[in-house]
Amino acid sequence: MNEKIPYYDCAIVGGGPAGLSLAAWLGKRGFRVVLFEKNSYPFHKVCGEYLSLESMESLLELGMPLESWELPRINTLFMSSPGGTAFTRPLKPGGVGLSRYRLDQALAARAKANGAHVLEQAKVGAVFQENEIFKLESSRGVVRAGVCCASFGRHANLDVKWKREGLKKPPNFIGVKYHVQLERPQDTIELHYFKNGYCGISPVEDGKHCICYLTTEKNLREQGNDILCLEERVLSENPFLRKALKEAVRLYKRPLTVSHVGFSRKSLIEDHVLMLGDAAGMIAPLCGNGMSMALHSSKLAADLVAQHLEGSISRDSLEKAYQGSWQSHFASRMRSGRLIQDLFLRPAAANVLVKALRPFPALIDYMVRQTHGQQPF
Numbered sequence: 177m178n179e180k181i182p183y184y185d186c187a188i189v190g191g192g193p194a195g196l197s198l199a200a201w202l203g204k205r206g207f208r209v210v211l212f213e214k215n216s217y218p219f220h221k222v223c224g225e226y227l228s229l230e231s232m233e234s235l236l237e238l239g240m241p242l243e244s245w246e247l248p249r250i251n252t253l254f255m256s257s258p259g260g261t262a263f264t265r266p267l268k269p270g271g272v273g274l275s276r277y278r279l280d281q282a283l284a285a286r287a288k289a290n291g292a293h294v295l296e297q298a299k300v301g302a303v304f305q306e307n308e309i310f311k312l313e314s315s316r317g318v319v320r321a322g323v324c325c326a327s328f329g330r331h332a333n334l335d336v337k338w339k340r341e342g343l344k345k346p347p348n349f350i351g352v353k354y355h356v357q358l359e360r361p362q363d364t365i366e367l368h369y370f371k372n373g374y375c376g377i378s379p380v381e382d383g384k385h386c387i388c389y390l391t392t393e394k395n396l397r398e399q400g401n402d403i404l405c406l407e408e409r410v411l412s413e414n415p416f417l418r419k420a421l422k423e424a425v426r427l428y429k430r431p432l433t434v435s436h437v438g439f440s441r442k443s444l445i446e447d448h449v450l451m452l453g454d455a456a457g458m459i460a461p462l463c464g465n466g467m468s469m470a471l472h473s474s475k476l477a478a479d480l481v482a483q484h485l486e487g488s489i490s491r492d493s494l495e496k497a498y499q500g501s502w503q504s505h506f507a508s509r510m511r512s513g514r515l516i517q518d519l520f521l522r523p524a525a526a527n528v529l530v531k532a533l534r535p536f537p538a539l540i541d542y543m544v545r546q547t548h549g550q551q552p553f
């Protein structure tokens with residue numbers, strides 16, 4: 177009976193940067209890999225689309241054609257408070273602007289070229305483990321696998337099924353994104369605070385800009401769940417945002433939105449499944465490096481999963497080594513990100529903090545350093 181169910185060395189649930197890069201790394205090493213993605217590539221995602229430079233080497237090593245895309249190189253931060261205080265700082269090491277539409281599609285192509293089976297329109301509904309073998313049930317059939325990794329993002333059906341610890345504190349933020357035409361410098365990411373939220377504006381490929389903001393569900397509810405009202409009444413209190421929103425020519429009819437965004441700690445292993453990227457914990461978007469962390473966590477996992485599949489480490493050692501490695505690379509960045517976000521989102525705090533930070537550039541650089549990996553991985 178079981179022989180009829182296809183068997184893979186590794187099954188991956190979710191095809192964002194974390195899952196796709198893991199599929200590409202393991203495929204490159206000759207392992208049999210299957211990845212399930214519930215959507216079809218290419219598709220848009222709510223994300224600020226600022227990709228920090230720490231992941232460049234790794235993406236180039238995977239064969240991603242980053243140089244031919246001539247991406248905007250972002251090395252300057254412009255920050256403003258709701259009351260209109262602002263400053264500019266060089267951003268080190270900085271990043272590039274790249275849409276998720278292009279990044280995820282190219283990573284999927286890379287994973288396929290490396291031999292991974294990338295199944296689109298394939299939603300995983302259940303994962304079981306029996307006698308060291310995983311069984312995954314999806315809308316495109318059942319597979320078995322020796323290792324299972326979950327890279328299904330910040331909130332998914334399996335989180336609910338597994339009653340994961342992060343869900344104890346319900347996620348209560350929403351994200352909104354547009355691609356726009358906007359006359360702005362190509363080297364600058366703008367971070368504008370408004371009441372109970374912040375908005376990033378940065379260039380992406382093909383001369384477009386990405387406007388993306390995070391705020392509380394309560395903030396939106398208070399405006400009758402109307403995004404336009406929220407922008408006109410709340411975001412536009414910040415004079416820089418008011419000007420940008422007025423000048424921006426929107427390239428989609430409606431903004432892309434997500435709800436259930438939260439930042440609480442999560443388990444790194446669930447029923448022997450390794451959690452990667454946002455599924456392991458989401459860093460506050462103002463840090464601008466969730467994608468790099470997702471890519472990095474997968475590179476760490478790929479090395480350990482390969483050792484396990486080659487027989488050099490047991491499953492128990494794989495799980496312990498992955499958790500140890502994740503903690504040492506990301507735990508303090510996550511804490512700093514949460515702390516900075518909580519601080520700036522307190523009522524009226526952004527006005528005071530932006531004013532207070534302006535004369536102390538070294539402090540701003542220090543805060544950026546606390547949330548970023550200092551070395552390429």
Ligand SMILES: Cc1cc2nc3c(=O)[nH]c(=O)nc-3n(C[C@H](O)[C@H](O)[C@H](O)COP(=O)(O)OP(=O)(O)OC[C@H]3O[C@@H](n4cnc5c(N)ncnc54)[C@H](O)[C@@H]3O)c2cc1C
Nearest residue numbers: 190192193194214224225226300328329351453454466467
């Ligand atoms: C408002 C906002 C702004 C942000 N701005 C930035 C930024 O500027 N720079 C940055 O680096 N990061 C940013 N981030 C964070 C970044 O988007 C994430 O860290 C990154 O997408 C994590 O990648 P991932 O692969 O872990 O998950 P995701 O990219 O979320 O991918 C998960 C995938 O799993 C699929 N999936 C889910 N459930 C299932 C299932 N059951 N079966 C099959 N498939 C499934 C989903 O469709 C999805 O494609 C931002 C996030 C938000 C919310």
